[in-house]
Amino acid sequence: MPVPIPQLGSYNFVPETKENLDWADLTTIDLSLYGTPEGRQQLAQTLLKAVREDGFFYVKNFNISEERVNRQYSIGQHFYELPLEEKLKHVPEGWAEGKFNGYVPAGRRVLDPVSGIRDRVEIYNIPKFDGFFEHNHPAIVQDNLDEIEEFSKVACLCIGFLETLNVQYQDLHSEILDPLHVLLAIALELPEDTFTNIHKYERKSEDHLRYMKYSKYTPEENRKIGNLWIVGHTDIGSWTLLFRQPVAALQVQNHKTGEWKYVKPVDATLTVNTCNALSFLTGGYVLSTIHRLTSPPKDQEHVDRLGLLYFSRPNNDVRLNTVKGSPVLECEGFAQNVFEEGGHPVPTMEQWTFAKQKWQRTPKNIRGDLELETAEILPGFREKIYDDYKVAV
Ligand SMILES: [Fe+2]
Numbered sequence: 001m002p003v004p005i006p007q008l009g010s011y012n013f014v015p016e017t018k019e020n021l022d023w024a025d026l027t028t029i030d031l032s033l034y035g036t037p038e039g040r041q042q043l044a045q046t047l048l049k050a051v052r053e054d055g056f057f058y059v060k061n062f063n064i065s066e067e068r069v070n071r072q073y074s075i076g077q078h079f080y081e082l083p084l085e086e087k088l089k090h091v092p093e094g095w096a097e098g099k100f101n102g103y104v105p106a107g108r109r110v111l112d113p114v115s116g117i118r119d120r121v122e123i124y125n126i127p128k129f130d131g132f133f134e135h136n137h138p139a140i141v142q143d144n145l146d147e148i149e150e151f152s153k154v155a156c157l158c159i160g161f162l163e164t165l166n167v168q169y170q171d172l173h174s175e176i177l178d179p180l181h182v183l184l185a186i187a188l189e190l191p192e193d194t195f196t197n198i199h200k201y202e203r204k205s206e207d208h209l210r211y212m213k214y215s216k217y218t219p220e221e222n223r224k225i226g227n228l229w230i231v232g233h234t235d236i237g238s239w240t241l242l243f244r245q246p247v248a249a250l251q252v253q254n255h256k257t258g259e260w261k262y263v264k265p266v267d268a269t270l271t272v273n274t275c276n277a278l279s280f281l282t283g284g285y286v287l288s289t290i291h292r293l294t295s296p297p298k299d300q301e302h303v304d305r306l307g308l309l310y311f312s313r314p315n316n317d318v319r320l321n322t323v324k325g326s327p328v329l330e331c332e333g334f335a336q337n338v339f340e341e342g343g344h345p346v347p348t349m350e351q352w353t354f355a356k357q358k359w360q361r362t363p364k365n366i367r368g369d370l371e372l373e374t375a376e377i378l379p380g381f382r383e384k385i386y387d388d389y390k391v392a393v
Helices: 037-054 066-080 084-088 145-152 156-164 172-187 219-224 276-281 327-332 349-360
Strands: 028-030 056-060 102-104 109-112 121-127 208-214 228-233 239-243 250-253 260-262 269-274 291-294 305-312 376-378
Touching: 028 037, 037 056, 037 172, 066 121, 066 145, 066 208, 066 239, 066 305, 145 172, 145 208, 172 239, 172 269, 276 349, 349 376
Parallel strands: 028 056
Antiparallel strands: 056 269, 102 121, 121 208, 208 305, 228 291, 239 269, 239 305, 250 260, 250 291
């Protein structure tokens, strides 16, 4: 029976925690400074500190209204209110091989082998609108697809036409990702289009917008899983954009000190982390942000946590060799990435993406399985354990 489509309405965020948590001290990229060469230089240096030391950084003044962001949260919320059987119709074919677009249900990982408690993380991924991906969504997403496209990036086939009408969209790519690519190039003293050239919207890549729901556990369940919802890990692509999230659960590991700290929600900002592909492309100079999800503090333990994220990735055909010609990388001694150092074949972004996503889909996934958690994803790259939890399997 068809499910009626709700009106969007407004999305109500839960109040922030009153607890005085051990918050990370993160830098902010203020894009209002991006308009001048001096401003861009300053931001490029700020970015370097973030990608070498802090892990996460904030971005503010990115020209996308809070209302548009909140409407995306509303779509996500309505999606998760659908009956499970509706959502299950959108599990992607080839899921076990690492196909990622559509719905991924909860319960893929056993977090506590004794009690059998599993993860409660649901994912809905919406791919790019570049003509390479089908868009068959449940009605709540399908009926708002134009708005989702305008939020992510309008496919460039239409852009030429829209420009003739003087219509400009403020989307995640033009307002946030393109500036970040330029700032990184400036920081490494490379031509400014070095990274934008390998993240072209009209070329195929596995970017996606994600609505992500973490359902709550009881205090007793949280205790059994060591208060750890998702273990420390790094992301696959270039950048992950996380929209403001009031439920305190995200933690980052400082690259210098190794300390885990909470990432504080800050009004009118988004939180960004750098990921594996950027690290490969810069010979390991840009560090992949190490992060995890813990159970929220007591005053937020009773709520579900809804996330809105965008995962940016290089084009699928990009081979992930270290970029050449950066005086910074040469001077600092970052000439080769892990594949090049070991004399291994350097994967394309597509090969890297599906190798890691397939590993993430390993059927019998039990926390504490060292063989799985330290598996070699491709020759030259082995996963690591970043947490000090001890679980007997
Ligand atoms: Fe992540």
